[in-house]
Amino acid sequence: MGSEKSRVPELKKPRSAALFDNSLCFVQFQYAIISVMSIKVIPGGTITSPQGFLAGATYIGLKTKGDDPLDLGILCSEVPCVAAGLFTTNKVKAAPVILCQRNLRGNKAQAIVVNSGCANACTGRQGLADAEHMAALAARSLGLQPQDVLVASTGVIGKHLPMKQVSEGIQSMSISSEGGHTLASAITTTDTFPKEIAVRVKLGRDEITIGGIAKGAGMIHPNMATLLCFLATDAAVSPVLLKKALKNAVDASFNMITIDGDTSPNDSAIILANGLAGNKVIRSGSTEAEEFQRALNEVCLYLAKSIAQDGEGATKLIQVTVEGALNVEQARIAARTIAGSSLVKAAIHGSDPNWGRIIAALGRSGVDMQESKVDLYFDKLRVMGAGCPLPLDKKRAKSILDRAGVPIRICLNLGKAKATAWGCDLSEEYVTINSEYTT
Amino acid sequence: MGSEKSRVPELKKPRSAALFDNSLCFVQFQYAIISVMSIKVIPGGTITSPQGFLAGATYIGLKTKGDDPLDLGILCSEVPCVAAGLFTTNKVKAAPVILCQRNLRGNKAQAIVVNSGCANACTGRQGLADAEHMAALAARSLGLQPQDVLVASTGVIGKHLPMKQVSEGIQSMSISSEGGHTLASAITTTDTFPKEIAVRVKLGRDEITIGGIAKGAGMIHPNMATLLCFLATDAAVSPVLLKKALKNAVDASFNMITIDGDTSPNDSAIILANGLAGNKVIRSGSTEAEEFQRALNEVCLYLAKSIAQDGEGATKLIQVTVEGALNVEQARIAARTIAGSSLVKAAIHGSDPNWGRIIAALGRSGVDMQESKVDLYFDKLRVMGAGCPLPLDKKRAKSILDRAGVPIRICLNLGKAKATAWGCDLSEEYVTINSEYTT
Numbered sequence: 001m002g003s004e005k006s007r008v009p010e011l012k013k014p015r016s017a018a019l020f021d022n023s024l025c026f027v028q029f030q031y032a033i034i035s036v037m038s039i040k041v042i043p044g045g046t047i048t049s050p051q052g053f054l055a056g057a058t059y060i061g062l063k064t065k066g067d068d069p070l071d072l073g074i075l076c077s078e079v080p081c082v083a084a085g086l087f088t089t090n091k092v093k094a095a096p097v098i099l100c101q102r103n104l105r106g107n108k109a110q111a112i113v114v115n116s117g118c119a120n121a122c123t124g125r126q127g128l129a130d131a132e133h134m135a136a137l138a139a140r141s142l143g144l145q146p147q148d149v150l151v152a153s154t155g156v157i158g159k160h161l162p163m164k165q166v167s168e169g170i171q172s173m174s175i176s177s178e179g180g181h182t183l184a185s186a187i188t189t190t191d192t193f194p195k196e197i198a199v200r201v202k203l204g205r206d207e208i209t210i211g212g213i214a215k216g217a218g219m220i221h222p223n224m225a226t227l228l229c230f231l232a233t234d235a236a237v238s239p240v241l242l243k244k245a246l247k248n249a250v251d252a253s254f255n256m257i258t259i260d261g262d263t264s265p266n267d268s269a270i271i272l273a274n275g276l277a278g279n280k281v282i283r284s285g286s287t288e289a290e291e292f293q294r295a296l297n298e299v300c301l302y303l304a305k306s307i308a309q310d311g312e313g314a315t316k317l318i319q320v321t322v323e324g325a326l327n328v329e330q331a332r333i334a335a336r337t338i339a340g341s342s343l344v345k346a347a348i349h350g351s352d353p354n355w356g357r358i359i360a361a362l363g364r365s366g367v368d369m370q371e372s373k374v375d376l377y378f379d380k381l382r383v384m385g386a387g388c389p390l391p392l393d394k395k396r397a398k399s400i401l402d403r404a405g406v407p408i409r410i411c412l413n414l415g416k417a418k419a420t421a422w423g424c425d426l427s428e429e430y431v432t433i434n435s436e437y438t439t
Numbered sequence: 440m441g442s443e444k445s446r447v448p449e450l451k452k453p454r455s456a457a458l459f460d461n462s463l464c465f466v467q468f469q470y471a472i473i474s475v476m477s478i479k480v481i482p483g484g485t486i487t488s489p490q491g492f493l494a495g496a497t498y499i500g501l502k503t504k505g506d507d508p509l510d511l512g513i514l515c516s517e518v519p520c521v522a523a524g525l526f527t528t529n530k531v532k533a534a535p536v537i538l539c540q541r542n543l544r545g546n547k548a549q550a551i552v553v554n555s556g557c558a559n560a561c562t563g564r565q566g567l568a569d570a571e572h573m574a575a576l577a578a579r580s581l582g583l584q585p586q587d588v589l590v591a592s593t594g595v596i597g598k599h600l601p602m603k604q605v606s607e608g609i610q611s612m613s614i615s616s617e618g619g620h621t622l623a624s625a626i627t628t629t630d631t632f633p634k635e636i637a638v639r640v641k642l643g644r645d646e647i648t649i650g651g652i653a654k655g656a657g658m659i660h661p662n663m664a665t666l667l668c669f670l671a672t673d674a675a676v677s678p679v680l681l682k683k684a685l686k687n688a689v690d691a692s693f694n695m696i697t698i699d700g701d702t703s704p705n706d707s708a709i710i711l712a713n714g715l716a717g718n719k720v721i722r723s724g725s726t727e728a729e730e731f732q733r734a735l736n737e738v739c740l741y742l743a744k745s746i747a748q749d750g751e752g753a754t755k756l757i758q759v760t761v762e763g764a765l766n767v768e769q770a771r772i773a774a775r776t777i778a779g780s781s782l783v784k785a786a787i788h789g790s791d792p793n794w795g796r797i798i799a800a801l802g803r804s805g806v807d808m809q810e811s812k813v814d815l816y817f818d819k820l821r822v823m824g825a826g827c828p829l830p831l832d833k834k835r836a837k838s839i840l841d842r843a844g845v846p847i848r849i850c851l852n853l854g855k856a857k858a859t860a861w862g863c864d865l866s867e868e869y870v871t872i873n874s875e876y877t878t
Binding site: 156 | 529530531532558560561562563565595596597598599703704781785786788789790791793794795796798799801802803804805806808810811822823825826827828865866867869870871872874
């Protein structure tokens with residue numbers, strides 16, 4: 001794996017060396033696949049790796065904790081972009097989400113202004129006015145129209161934004177093509193490291209780049225569970241395809257991770273495509289569209305797994321694969337339910353091979369199953385066969401559960417569909433973090 | 440409240456004195472209501488308080504931890520009973536659940552044999568044969584037919600029962616009308632105290648008694664979330680009414696508590712009615728039926744709250760009331776979703792007035808709501824009004840959240856329906872308990 005290592009984006013502040021080294025196996029494995037597919041990961045790549053994207057960040061006093069207190073940032077394309085977004089399914093929608101959904105009606109945008117530390121959610125009319133003001137301030141500073149600017153916020157719910165500081169921060173901010181890393185830091189809250197990646201893809205004679213950043217850590221659950229994810233590409237893409245490609249990529253990545261079962265009012269995934277790569281516009285149904293989809297999937301999958309791995313208090317990444325389901329939707333539901341079970345997560349935290357909890361969670365998920373057909377594996381160790389317990393090699397089971405990346409596999413043996421979900425263990429530290437978040 | 444105190448059933452081994460004293464306010468309040476309704480709580484009452492019910496318990500080595508290691512018990516009526524049961528909605532059903540559903544087809548039963556420490560779930564055909572054998576052994580010992588005996592198990596999933604010990608235990612067990620307390624202890628696993636209660640009700644000139652015991656602590660979530668609950672009454676009740684009354688009582692009690700979001704393959708609530716009180720058979724639609732329902736509701740509510748209060752690692756009981764919903768079902772869904780949110784539970788553990796998480800959970804529940812109409816209260820302290828944050832009296836908020844019983848109230852201001860759910864806080868101890876359950 002040595003040769004892969006140089007390609008791995010530098011993850012700052014990993015929670016522990018062990019987590020960093022071992023869990024990354026998943027990510028490195030993924031890189032191996034990527035190289036086969038002629039999708040190349042750009043070392044140190046980020047959201048400003050595609051041509052014509054600029055970013056910057058600053059500190060305006062919204063975040064009080066942490067040693068890297070950037071909390072306001074801007075992403076801007078040099079030219080107008082085709083744009084698409086997916087947003088929270090929570091009935092409580094933060095003001096910036098309402099604004100984005102409105103501004104994206106024409107499938108166009110050119111910039112995103114974002115803050116962490118305050119979610120601007122549950123803030124009523126004042127909150128919406130603040131989000132609009134934020135867009136207008138950024139537009140003025142960037143020489144754009146307010147409707148070209150999208151807004152995102154993350155942090156404590158039920159607090160108004162301090163607009164004076166926001167205004168000063170936007171006016172004083174400088175942006176550059178090197179600014180992606182600072183933007184990735186600026187959107188974090190309880191994350192222990194920023195999540196960023198960029199890949200380059202050959203499309204015939206053209207070469208396009210996709211970059212992305214995300215933040216996670218808490219209130220993470222399938223159903224547009226990103227909290228925030230921003231994607232940028234210099235590819236020329238039709239609005240119809242961009243929307244579809246984003247949905248497909250999110251369904252197999254951000255919608256397949258869970259940390260604590262809570263969805264946020266602020267969940268947003270936004271993609272901007274500025275066309276500066278000079279390629280022929282990619283449209284649905286073409287070979288180029290397939291390649292673009294694959295590359296976008298990889299970017300989203302990497303970011304989603306990074307979020308799961310960096311869950312609040314997490315010490316392990318859990319990977320749950322459900323095979324032999326009647327259809328993909330059922331496989332997804334089953335995998336997500338298991339990855340989200342508090343009892344499963346706690347058992348894995350303690351490397352307790354209490355696999356009955358996995359089967360109980362599977363049964364609770366409600367998907368079609370016949371207990372007498374189910375096989376369950378910890379990695380390659382089968383612990384349940386045809387619905388019955390097998391003699392348990394406790395030492396081997398524990399050695400698998402001790403890993404920083406724990407693979408669980410279930411074969412329903414009913415059909416051919418398959419899905420994988422990612423989550424993290426439930427630790428005492430999760431409780432500690434979340435029992436003193438605002439105090 | 441002094442005069443009420445003598446009526447409170449003695450709760451053994453409460454997790455802390457503070458929890459015991461303060462949370463009991465809820466229970467004591469309930470007793471106040473009971474006294475108005477001419478339903479009397481029997482001091483020290485349990486499942487053998489109704490006439491003609493005998494119980495006993497013994498130790499056969501299934502439980503390895505704890506200082507009160509009873510793990511096998513029997514409940515038996517002196518005469519045949521009308522019987523009803525409600526069971527897990529988990530697609531994985533433990534062997535004893537399958538047996539009970541079969542034996543209850545005729546709405547009759549006379550005894551229950553139960554063990555803790557081993558769930559006899561995910562045990563295939565052997566598991567079902569073991570459950571049948573367990574019923575047959577108890578039947579022989581009690582002079583009954585196997586089909587008159589119901590079986591229940593709770594504990595670790597995926598392990599076979601040691602039938603030699605089960606057989607010896609059943610043969611050596613003695614039962615008596617004083618045996619309810621030992622049976623209540625024998626069904627516990629990670630519970631810190633047994634849950635038991637009995638009430639006496641005047642029905643015209645007759646007097647009937649209802650007793651109940653339950654166990655909880657983990658894998659507790661709305662959807663027949665009891666793990667185990669056994670109810671006994673000396674009232675004569677028609678089979679149709681008994682079934683309906685059990686469903687109604689469970690919907691408003693056991694189905695309104697949540698500890699960790701996981702339902703168990705073993706969840707069972709069973710009621711036996713032996714008619715020895717000599718009353719005229721109670722039938723649907725009568726005044727007596729209403730009184731019987733009220734009394735049964737109170738018994739189930741007391742047991743359900745005791746389970747929520749004694750959740751694994753719990754230090755606080757959380758009571759979530761949702762008012763002004765369009766209908767009861769929506770009010771229930773909203774209340775349960777909030778009571779079950781890991782982030783809400785962790786915040787309350789740390790007395791952190793981070794109320795945005797409550798609103799985020801409400802939004803995630805998917806019930807009809809208009810954010811701009813929602814009011815949120817910690818007890819009587821309004822923290823959000825008409826969808827907007829109000830200036831927060833942090834000291835007062837903290838003093839409410841510091842209580843061992845934390846009341847949260849949400850007014851949706853859309854309709855007239857209302858529901859209450861109970862849960863507990865999420866503590867570091869929950870993680871510790873569940874990361875080393877089988878190791």
